[in-house]
Amino acid sequence: LLSKRKVCGILTEMSCELDHIEHIIIGIGINVNTPSFPTDICSVATSVQIEKGTPCDRKSLMAAILNIFEPLYQGFLEGHLHPAYLRICRELSILIGEEITYESSQGVTTATAIDIDSSGHLVVRHKNGSTEALLSGEVHLGTESYREH
Structure with missing residues (x-):
C-alpha cells in the first residue's frame, strides 16, 4: 500500500500432493506507470507514478526489489530460526x-x-x-x- 491505496499484489499458486509439493509459483504485480485509474477503483488503487508525481524506471525498480528479496529468500531457504522476512512483515x-x-x-x-x-x-x-x-x-x-x- 502507498497512501493507504493498493499499488501491488502478490499472487501465489501451488500444486501439491499429500506428501510433497510439486511446485510453487509466486508473482508480483506492480502498478508502476499507470497515470490514473477508473473512477470505481481510484479510491483504492494507486501507482508508483501517481505517488512520485513522475514516471518510474521499471528496470531500476525491479532491480531494487530483487536486491532486497534475494537475501531474504536465501535466509528462508537456509531455515534461519528468526528470519528477517518475518520481522519485516510483522513491523x-x-x-x-x-x-x-x-x-x-x-x-x-x-x-x-x-x-x-x-x-x-x-x-x-x-x-x-x-x-x-x-x-x-x-x-x-x-x-x-x-x-x-
Whole structure:
C-alpha cells in the first residue's frame, strides 16, 4: 500500500500432493506507470507514478526489489530460526491490531489480526477469544462491507 491505496499484489499458486509439493509459483504485480485509474477503483488503487508525481524506471525498480528479496529468500531457504522476512512483515503489516473480514469455508468472518506466526500465517482473534492461523485467502480491513477491491 502507498497512501493507504493498493499499488501491488502478490499472487501465489501451488500444486501439491499429500506428501510433497510439486511446485510453487509466486508473482508480483506492480502498478508502476499507470497515470490514473477508473473512477470505481481510484479510491483504492494507486501507482508508483501517481505517488512520485513522475514516471518510474521499471528496470531500476525491479532491480531494487530483487536486491532486497534475494537475501531474504536465501535466509528462508537456509531455515534461519528468526528470519528477517518475518520481522519485516510483522513491523510493516497494516493488518496487525486491526479488525478484518475474510472468507472461509464457514462464510465471511470478522476477527482481529494479532500476529504473523513463525510459519507466516496471519493469526486472528475471534470475538469469542479463540485464535486461528489463516493459511490463505483474501483479507479486507474493516467490517462495514465485504467486497473485493
